[in-house]
Amino acid sequence: MPELPEVETVRRGLEPAMEGARFTKVDVHRGDLRWPLPKDFKARLEGKTVTGLGRRAKYLLADLSSGDVLLMHLGMSGSFHVFDEKARAGEGKAPGNYYHERSQHVAHDHVVFHMSSGTAVTFNDPRRFGSMKLVPRGELDAEPLLNRLGPEPLGNEFDAAMLARACKGKKTSLKAALSDQHVVAGLGNIYVCEALYRARLSPKRAASTVASKSGAPNERAERLVTGIKAVLNDAIKAGGSSLRDHKRPDGELGMFQHHFRVYDREGEKCPTPGCRGTVKRIVQSGRSTFYCPACQK
Ligand SMILES: [Zn+2]
Numbered sequence: 001m002p003e004l005p006e007v008e009t010v011r012r013g014l015e016p017a018m019e020g021a022r023f024t025k026v027d028v029h030r031g032d033l034r035w036p037l038p039k040d041f042k043a044r045l046e047g048k049t050v051t052g053l054g055r056r057a058k059y060l061l062a063d064l065s066s067g068d069v070l071l072m073h074l075g076m077s078g079s080f081h082v083f084d085e086k087a088r089a090g091e092g093k094a095p096g097n098y099y100h101e102r103s104q105h106v107a108h109d110h111v112v113f114h115m116s117s118g119t120a121v122t123f124n125d126p127r128r129f130g131s132m133k134l135v136p137r138g139e140l141d142a143e144p145l146l147n148r149l150g151p152e153p154l155g156n157e158f159d160a161a162m163l164a165r166a167c168k169g170k171k172t173s174l175k176a177a178l179s180d181q182h183v184v185a186g187l188g189n190i191y192v193c194e195a196l197y198r199a200r201l202s203p204k205r206a207a208s209t210v211a212s213k214s215g216a217p218n219e220r221a222e223r224l225v226t227g228i229k230a231v232l233n234d235a236i237k238a239g240g241s242s243l244r245d246h247k248r249p250d251g252e253l254g255m256f257q258h259h260f261r262v263y264d265r266e267g268e269k270c271p272t273p274g275c276r277g278t279v280k281r282i283v284q285s286g287r288s289t290f291y292c293p294a295c296q297k
Helices: 004-018 041-045 085-091 098-102 137-142 160-167 174-179 189-198 219-244
Strands: 023-028 050-056 059-064 068-073 079-084 109-115 119-124 131-136 280-284 287-291
Touching: 004 050, 004 059, 004 079, 004 109, 004 119, 004 219, 023 041, 041 131, 068 137, 079 085, 131 137, 160 174, 160 219, 174 189, 174 219, 189 219, 189 287
Parallel strands: none
Antiparallel strands: 023 109, 050 059, 059 068, 068 131, 079 119, 109 119, 280 287
8 A cells, every 4th residue: 555655756756747738638447436536527637737746645636727636546556657658659559569568457547647748647546446536726725635634744844843742642552643644644554663663662652652741742752753754755765766767668656665674574683783672563453563672662
């Protein structure tokens, strides 16, 4: 399941194809994604220009010249592919090339954006938990998918004081608090585990222990915010480099290999220099947590 760094990597991959470009034609093969696409979806996109492509938590937001915002979410298995349409037309004549290979899973290409930049952007989603929605820019603040999200973890406003205020008095574990989209937006199981490892804090520790009784941040809150920002920035950097190295002809965006330090490493030696601990797996709220009991206190 893509988390914030993967979505940001996808945004960066789509930017050159979409930003400043017009939708010349939109093909909808299946409109029943997580929610049905609006009936006027094609009409509200075709002929409009993408004036900016942003991200909020795990949502991509394309600002359109019409004043609409196209909201896109990858769900569990969604991915975007960027094709050079001119190259594709040329190579399509030769048998045995990637175009043929692509047709194997073209059944899951639910939406195709043909852009004036000469590229086609396809949205592929075998499980159809992804979603697209059009919202007028003026109604974005009231949009239910976005308006209850907590702060953006890489934003300047997200700091130890803000995290401590959100965790003040919380009896739940740090793992549960960081997974709560109202506390901080966009973190999932993987990056919560990795951030807690970097902050040397146990996932079982009560969330309230990063704040004083009055909600002031302590040194743990500082460490945790530093850990969250560092792991996300590293993952975006890794995604960016895999994007640059991405020579696959199908131009797939959204699936990247990262090197995790504790996630999915049960039984391995803790990577912290000088620590003799072993990575342990426990289950919290039905999800696996990986951590080192020796150096995460
Ligand atoms: Zn350790």
